[in-house]
Amino acid sequence: MPAIQANPILRLIPREEHNVSRKDISPNALRVLYRLRDAGFGAFLVGGAVRDLLVGGHPKDFDVATDATPEQVKQLFRNCRLIGRRFRLAHVVFGREIIEVATFRANADDGSGDRETHEGGRVLRDNVFGSVEDDAVRRDFTANALYYAIEDFSVRDYVGGFEDVRDRLMRLIGDPETRYREDPVRMLRAVRLAAKLDFQIESATAEPIPRLAHLLSEAAPARLFEECLKMFLTGHAVASFEGLERHGLLAALFPETAAALASNRSGALRRMLVAGLSGTDARVERDEPVSPAFLFAVLLWPAYCRSLAQLQHGGMHVTEAERRAADRVTVHQLNTVALPRRFSLPMQEIWLLQSRFSLRQRKRVFRLLSHPRFRAAFDFLSVRLAASNEHADDVEFWREAQQQPGDVLAAQLDGHSAHDESGEAPRRRRRRRRSGSAAAGE
Incomplete structure (x- = not known):
């Protein structure tokens, strides 16, 4: 498991010190947050939406983290379905929009949870629930571990993500090599998010990537296809390609x-x-x-x-x-x-x-x-x-x-052309062969 901060320290950024506004948040996400709160549960907007709003972006997806279990979320929302085996999640469906609701997860398993790991360290299933502090330190990048609270409109930061977003850095939480071995696709996520956000990958986070690129062979090919679509069909394909080259991932993919x-x-x-x-x-x-x-x-x-x-x-x-x-x-x-x-x-x-x-x-x-x-x-x-x-x-x-x-x-x-209509194919033009590209003429 990754190196965990024993005592994550909460930094509360008040509304006047950040630019996240409810008017930029999906009304359906707000509906989910308020209903969970009114039912007595803790609930936050979390992850990429908070990160993107902080850098002036326009998130397409809004995720919620809560201390309610998936079954409790389903009881609150008739339009909810539970999905996933590796990570059990609640999807609250509003027409074409889905608000993903995840229960706070923990790294330590006292035996009451549901976790399975591969002998190489890769996590196969992870449904061990915990506190918001536990949830923060087990997320992948510090920039994705920020929580927006509707009670006071603050942003809550437990791992230094607010500063990293301000400094435009992608930094892994915990030991980078261990985190990549848990899930090799995190290497592609680091490159993709850096390309999307115009961030730099922090040096300790970048260092193991060329050495561990071969671990992508352990990832499911279907999952890598989906990751390719996210990298190359969302408006930052050139930057993603250059990132793959720079960090030694192109040959693995x-x-x-x-x-x-x-x-x-x-x-x-x-x-x-x-x-x-x-x-x-x-x-x-x-x-x-x-x-x-x-x-x-x-x-x-x-x-x-x-x-x-x-x-x-x-x-x-x-x-x-x-x-x-x-x-x-x-x-x-x-x-x-x-x-x-x-x-x-x-x-x-x-x-x-x-x-x-x-x-x-x-x-x-x-x-x-x-x-x-x-x-x-x-x-x-x-x-x-x-x-x-x-x-x-x-x-x-x-x-x-x-x-x-x-x-x-x-x-x-x-x-x-005086070529007849017999259907006989014309002779193809002879092209010079050049290194590596007989078909392209390149």
Whole structure:
């Protein structure tokens, strides 16, 4: 178990010394807090919502911590359901909004609680209840261990989190190595939260991460997929990627991508990847939809390019090599991150359509324009310009093709090529191979 502060010291920050206001808190969260208080229980807004409000953010989720047990919470709210085995929680449902209510948890188990740990230190189940002081010292980061009280509108701090938020630091509570061994995904959370909040990871918190990165292999692939969505689809993808690189986590999460980037001496593949993530951040900023399929097409493209180059170097025909490389990269990545088929199959289609953008035969042009994955594949082709201008003519042609009426485009294509309508495929342009990226031209 982590090193615990034997006597956590309460610092009470009064309303006039902080900027958390009830007007910025979900009315449903306030409803839960007041009903728990009126029933005689202690209850606080806790964690990320308090942290985000302190830095001027707008939380999407509001969590409550209380001394009421999950069963007692359920008795108070007809719209409540109990979930979880590892951490038993109460979800109070208000339409599309869920207020998560957790009972104060403790680290010490006198035998009356429900805790199970792996021999390596990883916590498998943790339902040992305690006091608010116990709850504070067992949370992961000091910035997440702040409690907002509706009785006097104060913020209560037991572990120095208020100062760390002010100084923009992510600091683990307890011994960092022990806490990471308890739950290796905390390493990803440190990187993700630092990227989201523009915080620095405190030096003692950062030091063990490269040494313990391999522990991510013990985490459930489905959980790592969800963590990837939080890192890369919430508006801070570039900063998260750079954090993974900086702290030695990229190779643990995306091993084949990391190997491809390391072998690509020109840096073209990394430029393309960062450009794709930057575009994703821009879409989130504009409140436009973002697709996990497109995201993973970007993240795994370096691995695909490297695998394709290896297969072609071994003499495999380009069409077969493309399909084989796409399957190989997908299957290997599933060992780490559980990418569902509803995303992996469109991801592969985006890759496999790339080689068709160089074709100009009329039937093929119209067939590609009508492909359900055309727009995503074209956007992906446009992102590849960050690595090389080799595809600039293709991007320009297909951009114009989308804007022209069908008959005008058909006439233009008929005038451009004397190729017959037999359906015979035109000869593909020969492209120079470059290190690590035969498919990308990068």
